[in-house]
Amino acid sequence: MGLSFLNSVQWAATVFVELAVLLLALRRRLFWRLPFFTTYLCLLVLNEGILWVIYRFSGVNSYISFESYWTLQALLILARALAVYDICRALLTSYEGIWKMCRPLLILLAAILAVGATISTNNNAHHLATAILAGERGLELTVVGVLIFGLIFCRYYGVEIEHHVAWIVLGLGFYSAVQAASNTLFQYSVTRHFAVWQDFRHASFNIATIFWFVALWKPLPARQPAPVLLGQGEYDRLAPQMTLRLRELNTRLLEMWK
Amino acid sequence: MTVFVATLLFLAILLALLWLLFGSPTNETASSLDALQIENILPVNCRHFPQISQLLSQEDTQFMRKRTPHHVVNKWRAERRGILRQYLSGLAQDFARLQRLARLIAALSPKIRKGQELEWMWLALQFHASYRMVALKLAFGSFSPEGLAGLTEMIAGLTSELENRMALLAEHSPSRLRTDPGS
Numbered sequence: 001m002g003l004s005f006l007n008s009v010q011w012a013a014t015v016f017v018e019l020a021v022l023l024l025a026l027r028r029r030l031f032w033r034l035p036f037f038t039t040y041l042c043l044l045v046l047n048e049g050i051l052w053v054i055y056r057f058s059g060v061n062s063y064i065s066f067e068s069y070w071t072l073q074a075l076l077i078l079a080r081a082l083a084v085y086d087i088c089r090a091l092l093t094s095y096e097g098i099w100k101m102c103r104p105l106l107i108l109l110a111a112i113l114a115v116g117a118t119i120s121t122n123n124n125a126h127h128l129a130t131a132i133l134a135g136e137r138g139l140e141l142t143v144v145g146v147l148i149f150g151l152i153f154c155r156y157y158g159v160e161i162e163h164h165v166a167w168i169v170l171g172l173g174f175y176s177a178v179q180a181a182s183n184t185l186f187q188y189s190v191t192r193h194f195a196v197w198q199d200f201r202h203a204s205f206n207i208a209t210i211f212w213f214v215a216l217w218k219p220l221p222a223r224q225p226a227p228v229l230l231g232q233g234e235y236d237r238l239a240p241q242m243t244l245r246l247r248e249l250n251t252r253l254l255e256m257w258k
Numbered sequence: 259m260t261v262f263v264a265t266l267l268f269l270a271i272l273l274a275l276l277w278l279l280f281g282s283p284t285n286e287t288a289s290s291l292d293a294l295q296i297e298n299i300l301p302v303n304c305r306h307f308p309q310i311s312q313l314l315s316q317e318d319t320q321f322m323r324k325r326t327p328h329h330v331v332n333k334w335r336a337e338r339r340g341i342l343r344q345y346l347s348g349l350a351q352d353f354a355r356l357q358r359l360a361r362l363i364a365a366l367s368p369k370i371r372k373g374q375e376l377e378w379m380w381l382a383l384q385f386h387a388s389y390r391m392v393a394l395k396l397a398f399g400s401f402s403p404e405g406l407a408g409l410t411e412m413i414a415g416l417t418s419e420l421e422n423r424m425a426l427l428a429e430h431s432p433s434r435l436r437t438d439p440g441s
Contacts, residue, residue: 097370144271151278156379157365158358166279173275181268185260230366239363239374247381 010202015048017209024216033220036086037168040079041212047072070132077139080172081110084143087169088150091159094226102153106146113142129190137183144176160224167215171208178204342396350389357382 022041025031031038051069058064088106092099117138124131147169154161161169182200190197322331360378364370 095365097367098365101370101372101375144275148271148274148278151275155278155281157361159365161279170275170279173271177268177271177275180271181264184267185264187260227366229368230363231368239360239371243374243377243381 011048011052014202014206014209015045017206017213018044018048021209021212021216024213028216028220030216030220033223034083034086034090034165034168036079037083040076040083043076043079047076073136074139077136077143080176081139081143081146084147084150084172087165087172088146091150091154091161091165094224095157095159096229098153098157098159102150106150109149110142110146113138113145117142124187130187133183133187133190137180137187140176140179140183144173144180147173147176162221164215164218164220167211171211171215174211175204175208339396343393346389346393346396350386353385353389 018041022045025038025041050072051065054065054068085106088102089099092102117135120138121131121135124134151161151169153159178200182197182204186193186197322334326334357378364375364378
């Protein structure tokens with residue numbers, strides 16, 4: 001059995017928007033700034049094409065369609081995770097010291113969250129649909145967790161986030177947040193409320209693509225020159241002095257309080 | 259319960275993202291150093307301590323007690339507390355400026371130490387907690403002026419040190435850091 005007319009129209013609209021965002025990204029030469037995110041946009045279009053062929057030849061409700069859909073979803077989440085890494089790198093790489101400190105922490109956080117996702121999936125292994133939703137929720141939380149952690153670093157060190165990157169991040173984060181929430185909501189009732197769950201999924205994805213559209217609508221600003229860094233010795237010399245001063249200040253304030 | 263958890267999860271993530279992406283920045287961005295001026299970084303509020311010190315003098319208190327009616331003294335005390343509160347908040351701004359400089363140094367360094375950065379974060383947390391407690395004490399009127407004087411001296415002592423550091427930063431990145439608003 002193929003897709004219904006309404007579903008086909010919805011799907012065609014989604015493919016159209018995805019294609020438009022991809023073309024806009026290519027026109028804006030986004031690949032040179034965010035290569036993994038641009039690749040992710042390509043994969044989205046490719047994913048729709050592959051699914052269309054599979055649904056057409058084996059039917060929407062076939063086992064092959066089910067397996068293909070979830071395999072492709074896993075690949076897309078992986079691509080999204082790489083896009084998130086790409087964004088964090090683009091934001092922080094000019095600040096060598098911060099990036100060197102931040103990168104292992106981001107990787108560690110991703111590993112911890114991914115392990116959590118695996119445990120959650122294993123705990124629900126008795127029921128396939130529940131296990132898939134738990135696994136996907138864990139991975140979406142990994143994506144959005146790393147994203148938020150990277151943004152906290154940017155805010156703490158006052159790293160500027162360009163307008164287009166902010167909208168791209170919002171799209172990625174919004175989609176992951178909706179997936180995580182809807183998978184929690186429908187974890188044990190997805191088979192009964194499959195249509196509603198699917199509507200949440202489509203609507204959130206369409207909203208995310210609109211955010212990406214907004215991000216790429218105007219030409220991208222010229223690249224900011226990398227900041228001139230201090231010599232390594234300066235940090236080593238200044239940092240302990242600053243710490244001592246801040247520590248003294250705290251001690252004095254504590255004395256006042258007591 | 260599940261609906262509540264899911265909604266809370268979604269809202270928490272969304273609000274965090276919106277705040278981190280579009281919230282007003284707490285400090286000037288490291289990449290916008292061109293607009294940075296030394297006056298915006300150095301502690302300034304602690305310079306007003308002589309005036310504050312005068313406000314806290316015991317002689318004034320005794321004079322007011324002797325010469326003015328009780329309700330006027332109370333009003334005068336309340337106003338004095340208000341000024342002290344403002345001054346304390348100014349000192350917190352000075353601390354924030356110091357912290358900003360510390361982050362700037364870290365952002366412009368090719369290699370930073372995790373332990374050092376964590377300590378700065380911890381110190382900032384400690385400072386804010388203590389500051390709240392002192393403000394509370396001030397609100398209840400059980401606050402010694404000597405304590406405030408000590409704190410002010412400490413921040414004021416940092417000024418010259420900071421000026422040297424700013425000069426060093428300017429040396430490494432002269433086009434990005436102005437020490438004179440007119441230059």
